[in-house]
Amino acid sequence: MAVMNFGGVNENVVTRDEFTLEKAREVLKDEKIAVIGYGVQGPGQACNLRDNGFNVIVGQRQGKTFEKAKADGWVPGETLFSIDEAAEQASIVMCLLSDAAVMSVWPELKKHLTPGKALYFSHGFAITWSDRTGCVPPSDIDVIMVAPKGSGTSLRTMFLEGRGLNSSYAVYNDATGRALERTLALGIGIGSGYMFETTFQREATSDLTGERGSLMGAIQGLLLAQYEVLRENGHSPSEAFNETVEELTQSLMPLFAEKGMDWMYANCSTTAQRGALDWMGPFHDACKPVVEKLYASVKSGNEAQISIDANSKPDYREKLEAELKALRESEMWQTAVTVRSLRPENDNK
Numbered sequence: 424m425a426v427m428n429f430g431g432v433n434e435n436v437v438t439r440d441e442f443t444l445e446k447a448r449e450v451l452k453d454e455k456i457a458v459i460g461y462g463v464q465g466p467g468q469a470c471n472l473r474d475n476g477f478n479v480i481v482g483q484r485q486g487k488t489f490e491k492a493k494a495d496g497w498v499p500g501e502t503l504f505s506i507d508e509a510a511e512q513a514s515i516v517m518c519l520l521s522d523a524a525v526m527s528v529w530p531e532l533k534k535h536l537t538p539g540k541a542l543y544f545s546h547g548f549a550i551t552w553s554d555r556t557g558c559v560p561p562s563d564i565d566v567i568m569v570a571p572k573g574s575g576t577s578l579r580t581m582f583l584e585g586r587g588l589n590s591s592y593a594v595y596n597d598a599t600g601r602a603l604e605r606t607l608a609l610g611i612g613i614g615s616g617y618m619f620e621t622t623f624q625r626e627a628t629s630d631l632t633g634e635r636g637s638l639m640g641a642i643q644g645l646l647l648a649q650y651e652v653l654r655e656n657g658h659s660p661s662e663a664f665n666e667t668v669e670e671l672t673q674s675l676m677p678l679f680a681e682k683g684m685d686w687m688y689a690n691c692s693t694t695a696q697r698g699a700l701d702w703m704g705p706f707h708d709a710c711k712p713v714v715e716k717l718y719a720s721v722k723s724g725n726e727a728q729i730s731i732d733a734n735s736k737p738d739y740r741e742k743l744e745a746e747l748k749a750l751r752e753s754e755m756w757q758t759a760v761t762v763r764s765l766r767p768e769n770d771n772k
Contacts, residue, residue, distance in 0.1 A: 435620040437607055439587065447608035448476060450601075456609075457482050457513030459506055459532065460520035461492045464545050467575035468519060470495060471582045471614040482509025510535040515605065517543040523734035525549045526556050533560070539598070541565040541605050547627030550595055552727040565602035566595040569610040569618065570626050578614055587616030595623050631721045636714055643750075650755045660758040668755070669762055 427436045456479045458469040465481070472479040473496075481497045482504050483489045489503070497503035510516050510532050518525060518532065526549070536542055542560050544550065547568060549558040560566050571578045571590045578588045592610050594602045610618045621629075634640065646667050653663035679687040688696055720726050733739055750756065 450608035457509040467579035547623035551627040582614035590615040
């Protein structure tokens with residue numbers, strides 16, 4: 424474990440050079456790993472572990488997702504089982520179900536969490552708000568987490584490209600004395616790039632804040648606001664979309680992801696440079712109170728309760744689909760369909 428400086432603050436970081444794949448295999452050589460759930464994170468983590476040579480099985484209920492697991496090469500009765508069967512066999516139970524599903528299957532999982540086993544999460548939600556979820560693990564098992572900072576699809580894609588997706592890691596309970604090495608070995612096994620230390624509470628709080636903020640909620644709100652103002656002032660859908668979304672995602676994001684926003688500011692036109700420097704302050708001042716309100720709502724458990732309440736309603740899926748349909752069919756994202764079809768890479772398709 425190395426101590427690295429991030430903006431003047433020291434943090435514990437683990438790299439693949441330091442904790443090698445060979446070391447991870449040695450740590451977990453006698454373990455059977457059950458990936459419970461094959462939805463968002465399950466496929467990427469399970470397939471990466473399998474391809475890296477670990478003893479891994481999948482536990483999934485019958486249905487479309489079970490069939491998806493079969494299509495990915497998991498064999499019923501050999502490497503693909505019911506949730507109950509997989510959890511019973513495993514020494515490490517990787518709980519990669521949705522937050523709502525974790526609550527619904529918790530009684531089924533808990534009976535298989537016998538002394539010495541490890542319970543693994545990729546999100547701190549269920550444990551952080553255990554008073555609301557009811558997920559209170561036994562004290563004689565390891566409770567650990569590796570949380571990839573991206574989707575399961577990205578984790579798998581980057582693995583196949585020979586790259587790694589950064590992850591956070593945490594140990595909530597160390598009953599065996601091996602919790603940390605189990606955590607780090609699993610993090611390497613699933614294809615993490617580097618791993619940085621956190622806690623279940625910090626991960627859950629930052630994750631919910633990020634999803635509602637700059638990763639999804641805030642960015643859609645900002646993009647839509649700019650698109651609407653341009654449209655209301657006579658700009659065409661194509662022009663409004665290109666100036667709001669396309670240039671950001673296709674031209675600028677790859678550059679400031681690689682080189683930083685400071686580099687971006689230094690390498691744009693003087694007109695853009697002056698305007699960006701002048702307007703970043705007003706945007707910051709307008710947005711920070713909203714982020715502070717959001718963080719307070721997350722930290723208090725209010726956002727967790729909203730999710731729990733919404734997910735438990737019988738018509739949740741229908742209402743969700745209606746909201747997503749409205750987003751998909753909005754003018755801005757219908758314009759996106761046409762703009763994407765006109766990208767140069769589509770010329771040869």
